[in-house]
Amino acid sequence: MNILYDYIYYAGAFGLIFIGIFTMMVKRNYIKVIIGLSILETGVNLFLISVGYISNGTAPIFSNPGIEAKNMVDPVPQALVLTAIVIGLAVLSLALSMAIRLYKHFGTLDLQQIKEQRW
Amino acid sequence: MNEMSILDPVLLIAIPLGLAFLIPLLGLVSKKIVRWIPVVGFLFNGIVALLILPHVLKQPIIVKIGGFVPPFGINLYAGSVGMLLASLIAITGFLVSIYAVKYITKGAEQKYHILFLLLLTGATGVVLTGDIFNLFVFFEILCISSYALVAYLGTRSGLEASIKYLIQGSIGSSFLLIGIGLLYGQFGTLNMADLARQIVDYTEPSVFVSMVFMITGLGIEAAIFPLNAWLPDAHSSAPSSVSAVLSGIAIEVGLYAVIRVLFTIFAVSNFFIFFMVLGVLTVLIGEMSAFAQKNIKRMLAYSSIGQIGLIVFAFSISTQLGVAGGLFQMVSHTLGKALLFLCAGYMIFRTGSMEISSLEGIGKKMPITALCFTIGTFSIVGLPPFTGFASKFMIIRAALANGELLLQILIGLVLVGTIIEGAYFFKIIQTIYFKGAHKTDNREEAPVTALIPMLILVSFIIVIGMFPNIIDKVLQPAASELLDQVKYIGSVLG
C-alpha cells in the first residue's frame, strides 16, 4: 500500500500520458486528437510536478526564519511546468486555429480523409 | 570577456529575438522596412558569429546568464560546434531572408518575418545552450514557428502538412520533456555538464529510459527513420524559403541535439551498430522514396532524409574523423539543400507547378537559376569539385579507417543510396536542360534579390569544395569537443 502511496502521482501522470497517446493514435477526429494532445501534456506536467514533490512539504519560500529547506518541495520543476504549460498553450492554440482553416479547406476534420500528402 | 563585449554569444540569441518582437512596432512605421529586418538581424549575427568563432576554437566561452555560476542558473556553452552551427545558421538565415524580400509578398508578411526570426533564434539557442530545459524551450520555439510557417501559405497541402507535423512534433516534445523530467528526478540538475558528471553508467535502466525518451523526442525533429514521416509533407508544402531553412537548418539542429545529448550527457561510446544501421536505413529509404517522386519539392525533401541518414551514419562511427565528417556533411547539406530549395522556389513560382515535367526547358528561360540548381544537385550527389564530395570523402574515409567489416558493408549500402540519388537528380537536370524547348511561355529569370543568395551559396559550395582546409580547421576542434566529454565538464564547472 505504501508503494502505491509513494508512486501514485507517477502512476497518475503516466496513466494520463498513455491515455493521451492512445487517444491521438486511435481517434480520427482532429479535435479529439488535440484533446488527446492536451491530456498528454497534462500528464507530462503532472509528472514534472511529482518529480519535485515531497509529501507534506511546504512552499519553497523562506517566509519565516524557522523553516528548513529540507521539507520544501523542489521549486525548479514548478518553474519548468509553468514554462511547459505556456508552451503547451501555444501549441494548442495553434492547433485549434488550424482546425478552423482545415475545416474550411477540407470540409471535414476526419484525419483519415485528409491524406492528400502521402508517399 | 569585458574587452570583447560585442563578441558575446548571448547577442546571437537576443538580437533576433528582440527584432522579432520589434517587427509589429516597426510595421506601424513602414511596411517595407519589415522585410529587411531579418536581413539586418542575420547580417549582424553572421558577423558576430564569425568574429567569435576563432576565439572559441582555442577555448569555449561559457556565458553565465544572470551571473549564476553553473550548475546553478542557465549557462550558454559557445564551443566550436555551437559556433560553427551558429555561424551556419546566421549565414543561411541572412541569405534566405534576402531571398524572401521579394519572394514573400502574399499573406501576412509581418508574421512571416516574425516567425522566421523566431525559428532561427530557436535554432541558435539549441546549438548554444548548456542546459537541457533551456534546450527544450528553444526547441519548442523552433518547432512551433516551423509548424506555423509550414501552413503560412494557407493552402490545403500546407495545412495538412502542418497539422501532421504538429501532431508528431508535439508528441516528440512531450517525450523530450518526460526524458528531462526523469533525469531531473534522478540527478536534481538540468545543467548538461553537471548531468554529464553525475551520470556514470548510461546502461542503468532508469538512466537509459530517460535517454531513450530524449532521443525519440529529438529524433522526430532530426528526421531519423522511422520518425520522419512529417518531413516530406512539411518541406514540400512550405514556402520555398521556409523549406530551405527547414531542410538546411531545422533538421540539422535536431540532429545536433541528439548527438549532443548522446555524446556529452550520456557519454555513449558504443552505440555504433544500432545507429549505423538506422542511418543506412534512413539513407536508403530516403533516396528510394525520392526516386519515384513527381513533385520536385517532395523529391528534395526525401533527398534531405537521405542526407540526414548519411550524417547519422557518420556520427555513429564516433571517431574524430567520423564526427568531423558528419559535421562537414551537415555544412555541405545546408549549403546544397538551401540552394536547391531557393532555386526550386523561383522555378515553381514561374511555372506555377511543382511537377517535375513542368520544369522542361527552364534552362533556357532561367539560365542562372538552372545553373545554380545544377551545381546544387552535383554537390548533394557528391561530385567533385563541390563541397558534397569533400564531406563524403571524409565520411568514407572515416568508415574505412575503422577497419570493421560491417562498416565496409554499410558504407557500400550508403554508396548505393548515392547512386540512386545521382540517378534521379541527373534526370531532373536533363528535364531542365534537354527537354521541351518548344515551351515559350513568359517565364523569366528570378529577381536579383533571389539570385544574389543563390550565387553566394554557389560560391561557398565551390570554394569549400576546392579548399576544404578552410573549414577543416573548425571541424577538427568541433569534433574533438563533441567527443571529449571530460573537457566539456571541466570547462563548464571549472
Place this chain on the structure above:
Amino acid sequence: MSLELLIMFAFGGAFLTYLAGKISSKLRDIFALLCSVALVVIVSSLYKVETTITLYNGFFGMPLSMRLNPMAWFFAIAIVSSSALVVLYSMSYMKHRERTDYYYFMLLLINAAMLAIVLSGDLVSFFISWEIMSWSTFLLISYNRNAALPAGIKYIVMSLIGSMCMLVGIISIYTAFDTITISEIVQHMATATAGYKLFLLIIFSITFGIKNAVVPLHTWLPDAYAESPSPFSAVLSGMLTRMGIFGFLLIMFVMVGAENSLHMGRGFFSYHNILAWLGAITIVIPTFIAMLQNDAKKLLAWHGIGQGGYMIVGIAFGTSLGLAGGIFHTLNHAIYIILLFLSVGAIEYSTNGLRDLNSLGGLFKKMPIAFLGGLLGICGLIGIPLTNGFVSKWLIYKTLILGKAPFLAFATLLGTWGTILSVYKFLHNLYLGQLPQEHQNIKKTPLAMQIPIVILSLTILVFGILPGLPLKSINAMIVSFGFTPLTVSIWGISSETGTLNMINIFSILLVVVAIFWLIFQAARKSTAVDQYDNYAAGAAIPKDKYNYTVEFYAPFYRMATPYLRDIFDMLYQKIARFTEFACDNIRKIYTGYVSDYIIYIILFLALLISAQLKWSVF
C-alpha cells in the same frame, strides 16, 4: 612550360571559351581552336620531360600533385591532338545548332579533365578529374535530346557505380598507406598482402572496365556513342573510353606492379588471364552484334567495344610485345575511330541527320573526302597492311601465339573476320551503290570538316608505314613499367621470334600494285556507266532505288540473331526496372495517416528499449 600552366590553360580555356561565346560565336570558335592548338604545342614541347609538381595542399592537407612521365605524355598528346581536330571539325558541324557555347565549353572541359587525369600524380586529383570528366560527358551525351536522354542516364548511372568503386578503392589505399601520391603508393605496395592487392585490382577493374566497356560492363556504350553529336562521339570513342585503358595500365603496371598483377591467382583463374578472356569475349560478341546494326553510328559503337577488347587482351597478357600492342592499338583505334565518326558526321551533316545504312548510299562522288576517311578508317579498323591497325593487331597476334594461347588468338582472328564482314556493309551502304534521288543535291562538306578527315587519313598511313614513330614513346612507357624494351626501328619491330618491317611490306605491296596497274592499263576494257545502270541477274530493276544490301547477310542473320542479343543489357534493364519498382513501393510506408506515424514513433521507442533489454546494443 610547367604543368600548372598546362592545366590552368586547359581548364581556363574551357571557361573563357564559354564567355567568348557570349560575345560572338566567331570569336568563340577561333578562341577554342587556338586554345586546343596551343595545348598541342605545349604538350609536344614537353616531350621527354619528366617532372612532378605539387598543385596545392588545400584538400585536407593532402598534396595534390601533377606528374609527367612517358605514359602521361603519350596519352596527353593523343588527347590534345584529337581534341584540336575535333574542335576544328565542330566549327562547321555545330554551326547552326543550339547551345553551341555550352557544347564547346563541355567539349573543352572534358578534354581538360582527361588531360588532368593522365597528368595527375595522386589518386585524389585523379578521382576529381575523373568525376569532372564523367559529369561533363553526361551533360554532353544528353545534348541531342530525345533518345539521348535515356542514353545519358544509363551512362551516368554506370559511371557513378564505377566512381563509387574507385572512391572506395582510393580511400582504402589512403587509410592503408596514409598517402595518395602514386609514386609513394608504389613503394608501400610491397608490404601489402596479396589479398589486398587482389581487392584493389578488382575494385579498380570494375571502374575502368565500365569506362573501357569491357563485357559485361559495356552496356552504356552503344547508346551513348550513337546519340551524342558526332564530333563528340569521336572524342568519346577515341579518347574518353580509353581512359579505362589508362586506368588499367595505372593500376596493373604502375601501382600494383607487373610482377604482382601478373601473378595473382593460379592457372586459368589468375587475374590477368580472366581479364584476357573477358577481353576476348569483348572482341567477339560485340563485333558480331555490330554486323546486325543498321545505324552507322551504332555499328561503329559496337566496333568500339570490340576494339577495346584487343587492347585489354594485349595489356592483360603482360609481355613487352603484348603491352606495346595493346597501347599502340589504343592510339591506332583512337585515330581510325575518330576518323570514322567524323566521316559519318560529315554524312549526317550533309543529309540532315541521316545515319540509317539502308536509306543512304552512293555518296562516293558527292563526298569524296568523307569517302576517303571512311575507306582508310575501315582499313585501319580491319587491320589491312600499311594501315596503322595492322601493326598493332600484328603485335597482339604475335603475343598470343608466342604466349601459347591459341584460343585467345583464334578469338582475336574471329573478331577481325567479323569486322571485315560488317565494315564492308558500312562502306558499301554509305558510299557505294546507288545514290537516292533526294540526296542528289546535298550540302558540300565544309573545309573545316575536311581538314581533320584528311589529317587523320594521312596519320593512318604514316603510322602504318612508319610504326616506329609512336612505338618509340610506347617503348619508353613499357620500360618505365619494368619490362624489357623492344627493339624498335622506324620501320617496325625486330625481335628474336619475328620481325615486322613495314618497309618490306610497303615495297612488296608497291610492286604488286604497280604490276596490277600495268595489267589493268594494258587490258583496259571497262566503260563508265551511270550508277542507275544496273544488272539484276535478269530480273526487272525497280524504278526507285535498288538497294541490294538491305538484307545483307540475311542467312547469317537468321542463324546468328538469337545468339547475338545483348543479354547483359537486358539483365541490367531488369535490375533497373526492379529497383524502380522497389523504390515506388518502399515509399508507401509514408501512408498519409497520422495514426500510422504515431505508431512508428511508439514502435521506435519500444524498439530502442527492447533492443537494449534483449541484446544490450548500447
